[in-house]
Amino acid sequence: MNDQKxxxxxxxxxxxxxxxxxxxxxxxxxxxxDKPGLAVRRTAHRLLGAIIETNTSFDALTDDTHGHPxxxxxxxxxxxxxxAILMVALRFRTELSDVLDSxxxxxxxxxxxxxQTVLHVALAQILFLDVPDHSAVDLAVESANRDxxxxxxxxxxxxxxxxxxxxxxxxxxxxxxxxxRSSPWFSERLIEVxxxxxxxxxxxxxxxxxxxxxxxxxxxxxEKWAAALGAELLPFGTLRRPHGDSDVSSLPGFxxxxxxxxxxxxxxxxxxxxxxxxxxxxDLCAAPGGKTAQLAAAGANVTALDMSANRLKRLNENLTRLxxxxxxxxVVSSLFDFQPDGLFDAVLLDAPCxxxxxxxxxxxxxxxxxxxxxxxxxxxxxxxxxxxAQFVAPEGVLIFSNCxxxxxxxxxxARAFAQAETMFEIVPVEGSAIAGLExxxxxxxxxxxxxxxxxxxxxxxxxxxxxxxxxxxxxxx
Numbered sequence: 486m487n488d489q490k491x492x493x494x495x496x497x498x499x500x501x502x503x504x505x506x507x508x509x510x511x512x513x514x515x516x517x518x519d520k521p522g523l524a525v526r527r528t529a530h531r532l533l534g535a536i537i538e539t540n541t542s543f544d545a546l547t548d549d550t551h552g553h554p555x556x557x558x559x560x561x562x563x564x565x566x567x568x569a570i571l572m573v574a575l576r577f578r579t580e581l582s583d584v585l586d587s588x589x590x591x592x593x594x595x596x597x598x599x600x601q602t603v604l605h606v607a608l609a610q611i612l613f614l615d616v617p618d619h620s621a622v623d624l625a626v627e628s629a630n631r632d633x634x635x636x637x638x639x640x641x642x643x644x645x646x647x648x649x650x651x652x653x654x655x656x657x658x659x660x661x662x663x664x665x666r667s668s669p670w671f672s673e674r675l676i677e678v679x680x681x682x683x684x685x686x687x688x689x690x691x692x693x694x695x696x697x698x699x700x701x702x703x704x705x706x707x708e709k710w711a712a713a714l715g716a717e718l719l720p721f722g723t724l725r726r727p728h729g730d731s732d733v734s735s736l737p738g739f740x741x742x743x744x745x746x747x748x749x750x751x752x753x754x755x756x757x758x759x760x761x762x763x764x765x766x767x768d769l770c771a772a773p774g775g776k777t778a779q780l781a782a783a784g785a786n787v788t789a790l791d792m793s794a795n796r797l798k799r800l801n802e803n804l805t806r807l808x809x810x811x812x813x814x815x816v817v818s819s820l821f822d823f824q825p826d827g828l829f830d831a832v833l834l835d836a837p838c839x840x841x842x843x844x845x846x847x848x849x850x851x852x853x854x855x856x857x858x859x860x861x862x863x864x865x866x867x868x869x870x871x872x873x874a875q876f877v878a879p880e881g882v883l884i885f886s887n888c889x890x891x892x893x894x895x896x897x898x899a900r901a902f903a904q905a906e907t908m909f910e911i912v913p914v915e916g917s918a919i920a921g922l923e924x925x926x927x928x929x930x931x932x933x934x935x936x937x938x939x940x941x942x943x944x945x946x947x948x949x950x951x952x953x954x955x956x957x958x959x960x961x962x
Contacts, residue, residue, distance in 0.1 A: 525563045526606060526624045527631070528555040529570045533602045536575070536849050543571060543849040574609040575848035576692060579666045581605045584612075584656055588645045600638050603628050604645055611649045612657060622646040665689055671841070671851035678892060679935070686937035687890070690949045695845035697733075699724040700747040700775065702782050702807060710744055713737040717947060719939075720921025722756075723749040727946040742807040747775040750842070750934040750953035753919055754886035755779035755833060757932070757957050764830040767876055769820050769869070772796030774803045776835055781812035785831060789815045790823055820872055828878035836866040838887035838894050842952020845936055863893045870902050874909060877960045883909065886932075886955040895954030896931060903958070912957040922950075931956045 532553055535541045546553045547568055559567060574581065585604055586592070593600055607625035610616040625646050629639040649656065665688040666672045675684035699716065700723065701707045707718050714736060716724040724744070738744050755776045758766075762784030768777045771789035777800060780787045791797045794817045804810040816823065820834075839854045839862055840847060870885050877883045885902070887894055903911050913930020916923030925934045932955040940948045 520624070520627060522620060522624050523627055523631075524555075525559060525567050525570075527628055528553075528559060529567050529574075529606045530599065530602045530628060531555055532567070533571060533574055533606060534598055536571075537602070537852055538598055540853040542853055543575070543847060547571075569614060570606055570609055572694075572848060573613045574605050575852065577609065577613065577660070578605065578848075578852065579668070580660050580663070581608050581612075584608060584649070584660075585645065588648050589641070597638075599632065600629075600635055600642075603632075603635065603642060607642070607646045608649055611646065612653060612660075618650045618653075622650065665692055667691065667844070668851040670856055671854075674856070674891065678890070683935070683937060686940070687935050687952075690936035690940070691844045691848065693845065693946075693949070694728045695748070695949065695951075696725050696946055697728050698747060698749050698752075699726075699744040700752050700779065701744045702742065702778070702809075706743065710738055714744075719749060721749065721753075721919055723747075723752060725749070725947055740806075742809075745775055745778055745803065745807060748843075748846075748951040749939070750950040751775060751888065752779065753922070753932055753934070753953060754835060754884050754955040755783075757884055757914060757918055757955060758783070758831050758833075758882055759918075761785040761831060765827070765878075766831040767825070767829040767833070769823075769832065769834045769873055770837060771815070772800045774800035776833060777813060778804065778807055778809055780831070780833070781809040782807075785812070787813045788825070788829070789813055790818055790820065791815075792817070792819050820869055823876075825876060828881065829876050830878055830881045832873055832877050832881065832883045834870060834873040834883070834885050836869050836885065836887045836894075838862050838866065838889040839891065840888055841890040842888040842935070842954075845949065845951070859889070859891050859893055862889075863898055866894060866898050867901060870898060871906070874902075874906055874958075874960070877909075879960055879962045881960050882912070883958040883960065884955060885958070886953065888951055888953050890935060890952035892954075895933065895956075896927070896929070899931060899954075899956035900929075906958075908961050909958040910961065912959050914955070914957060 532546045535546060536543060547556055556564060603625055607621050610621040611618055626639050626643045629635040629642045664685050667688060675687055679687065701710050704722055707722060707724060711718040711724050714724060714726060716726040719725055733739065733746060761780060764785050766780045766785035766787045768780060768787055768789045770791060771777045772791040772793060773796065777787055777789045789800060797815045797817055801815055804813055839859050840850050844850050874883060885899055889895060903909065911930060914926050914932055916926050919925065919932065922939065925932055925938055927933050934950045934953045936949045936952055939950050
């Protein structure tokens, strides 16, 4: 019981010490420039509504080039504040709903999504961000008054937000001592797959902002760059530092191409190939390019395939920064249309998936994805894996991976492939291949990580991994 309380205290402390988001003194959204901070909040309402109502992804809405027009109209500082608000509002959406229900005498009117988003945005600031309480309250009420649909609820918004300010500590204590929950389907599926205890541990990690992980181009230089970056060198080679507000491009080694940002779990699949020096490698679904860079840095001659020309453009820019462009050829193509001039010694299929393993970084996923999405994606992955097998040379290695927590997209796809493709055999992963994460090797020899793995007591900032799956196959000679 004390251990559980300690974990919850760590999570609570981590979220309460979140950096104070920068607030702009002026607004770039000229329609609302008369009230400092109002444009940010009203944009947060719009975007949160789009995520929940239309299943639009957080990343799409907050892309600095193609994002939502109201987001693009904000200053750089206001964009950072908006992202912080949305991340917390999504990460604690279920808890905020519970708080709201406890503060009102009767449920909100049916279809009152706009009112709910105004209240969730305000509660997220009051409870979890270091925004002045009076500002959060005032701007929420002002937002309601500015919206013809919500003007009649302005007094309710005022009452709820002021009550949240008065009872903040009591509410936070209750949240810290209540098992975390996400969207109903997602929480239920985690329990079904992992059991109640592991599911709770996973969701507890989803409350905590993910650390910043780096892969070093030359592993022998890892200690040097750990010191330069103020990072910790983890047992499996990743450098880790707590998430902060640093501009990654300003960190030591960025301009030198010494490292790239990559979650520790995402770095595992490419390591499973072993020696790659001089071998011909194919990276399918390659963008944004972290795994491509790993293959090239290991000495492989890489063909990187992706359907998106824009994503491959970014990949090429990254490879140029890293000085690895001469080792890589990029091809804009669907995997199903690709016609190589020969077979490959190493083929990596990091397949498109539900991304449920990345909820720490993308808390919108439980609210924008559905069980039906998982089934459809699992079918696609099976077809992609069968096609990828056609590119593997005799005695060559094929690795299938993705960042889903659901075995429908991982273990089940791998088992079905092994049964159907008689020319391929499963190569069980040895624990030594991912030293420090040996417990993440399953009895079948697959790699399965979850956010609850690599959980170091007393170090919430340095714990956890993305959820990832990887299976290794070898083509018979």
